[in-house]
Amino acid sequence: MKDYKALTQKYEIDVYPRRDVVLVKGKGARMWDDQGNEYIDMSSGISVANVGHSNDKVVEAISNQAAKLITCANIFYNDTRALFLEKLFSITPNNLTKAFLTNSGTEAVEAAIKFARLTTKKTKFISAMKGFHGRTMGALSATYKKEYKEDFEPLVPGFSSVPFNNFEKLAAAVDDDTAGIILELVQGEGGINIGSEEYFKAVRKLCDEKNILLIIDEIQTGFCRSGKMFAIEYYGIEADMMMLAKSIGGGFPMGVLLCSDKIKAGPGKHGSTFGGNPLACAAGIAAIDFMLENKLWEQAEAKGKYFLEKLSAYNLTAVREIRVFGFMIGIELKDKSQPVIIELLKRRILSLPAGTTVLRLLPPIVISYEDLDTVITNLVEILQ
Numbered sequence: 473m474k475d476y477k478a479l480t481q482k483y484e485i486d487v488y489p490r491r492d493v494v495l496v497k498g499k500g501a502r503m504w505d506d507q508g509n510e511y512i513d514m515s516s517g518i519s520v521a522n523v524g525h526s527n528d529k530v531v532e533a534i535s536n537q538a539a540k541l542i543t544c545a546n547i548f549y550n551d552t553r554a555l556f557l558e559k560l561f562s563i564t565p566n567n568l569t570k571a572f573l574t575n576s577g578t579e580a581v582e583a584a585i586k587f588a589r590l591t592t593k594k595t596k597f598i599s600a601m602k603g604f605h606g607r608t609m610g611a612l613s614a615t616y617k618k619e620y621k622e623d624f625e626p627l628v629p630g631f632s633s634v635p636f637n638n639f640e641k642l643a644a645a646v647d648d649d650t651a652g653i654i655l656e657l658v659q660g661e662g663g664i665n666i667g668s669e670e671y672f673k674a675v676r677k678l679c680d681e682k683n684i685l686l687i688i689d690e691i692q693t694g695f696c697r698s699g700k701m702f703a704i705e706y707y708g709i710e711a712d713m714m715m716l717a718k719s720i721g722g723g724f725p726m727g728v729l730l731c732s733d734k735i736k737a738g739p740g741k742h743g744s745t746f747g748g749n750p751l752a753c754a755a756g757i758a759a760i761d762f763m764l765e766n767k768l769w770e771q772a773e774a775k776g777k778y779f780l781e782k783l784s785a786y787n788l789t790a791v792r793e794i795r796v797f798g799f800m801i802g803i804e805l806k807d808k809s810q811p812v813i814i815e816l817l818k819r820r821i822l823s824l825p826a827g828t829t830v831l832r833l834l835p836p837i838v839i840s841y842e843d844l845d846t847v848i849t850n851l852v853e854i855l856q
């Protein structure tokens with residue numbers, strides 16, 4: 473058998489801190505390595521496989537579309553793209569009426585930054601401390617973590633960050649040149665930090681008063697992860713633009729920037745070769761259909777609650793706090809999360825960090841209660 477680790481290490485430039493496992497297969501909430509070992513996946517490819525790995529409906533849609541048409545430039549109309557847009561707008565907030573289709577989350581953020589400047593004729597953006605919005609130069613400017621940014625400066629000028637969920641600090645940072653405020657509703661990478669309804673209502677009002685665009689990043693929270701189709705449904709506010717990606721294509725690379733009627737664009741102002749390609753759109757239709765047919769948001773809510781109730785029943789000495797929003801689970805530890813992640817891997821459970829001390833669990837929403845029980849039993853043994 474080929475040494476896949478050695479091949480990757482030889483040829484791929486070194487940017488990812490990798491776990492010592494070669495994953496070759498997935499189905500639902502299970503994954504397999506190249507030795508045939510089976511794992512419970514509590515990471516979903518970082519909230520990508522919400523509908524489960526190699527979901528039958530998604531596999532069938534991609535296969536059928538691949539046999540028909542794989543690529544279609546955006547200068548032409550395409551049937552699958554049109555049907556995807558119709559499907560997408562049947563589930564997204566009503567005030568968002570137009571989409572720009574991308575291949576990833578960071579590209580959707582880039583599009584938002586450009587359209588915000590074009591629309592407002594202003595240049596500055598405010599985002600939140602501990603926020604994460606991607607790694608390309610514009611999105612990175614809105615991302616908080618110093619280690620991600622310091623070697624790449626100067627980034628895009630005009631970006632500043634303020635404490636999350638603190639309205640006074642945000643209001644004080646606004647000036648006449650503020651084009652947009654870019655925020656997650658629940659910070660994922662930052663450690664499952666949950667924004668309050670009061671905060672977001674105040675931010676919305678401020679944006680209206682000062683002609684600033686409210687740009688909401690639902691790349692991680694979107695598509696049932698939060699216990700609703702979109703987390704914004706909890707907050708009673710409207711976004712001027714909203715970014716989606718990750719699980720939108722059932723695992724296939726895709727992203728979207730949704731825009732309200734306020735947002736200006738125009739031919740030639742932006743574009744993408746692969747954005748909205750037929751394969752991604754076919755996958756997206758199938759993934760959304762699966763979510764609707766299975767009321768996946770209800771499953772996320774119920775399973776998140778179940779997990780929290782069961783785990784909270786134990787006195788876990790290594791744990792400072794457990795934060796759950798829908799089926800986003802953040803277990804804040806008293807010490808670093810990395811040893812726990814490695815121990816879970818030894819026990820064939822795939823998990824994620826968020827920052828240095830938070831263990832983040834984003835299971836495929838289709839995961840069984842039996843698998844959740846197995847994970848809880850193992851967590852209790854490790855964390856007690």
Ligand SMILES: Cc1ncc(COP(=O)(O)O)c(C=O)c1O
Pocket residue numbers: 518576577578579604605606607656660661689690691692717718
């Ligand atoms: C909230 C949020 N925004 C943006 C991104 C960037 O998305 P992508 O990795 O697809 O570029 C991520 C990815 O983790 C994310 O969680």
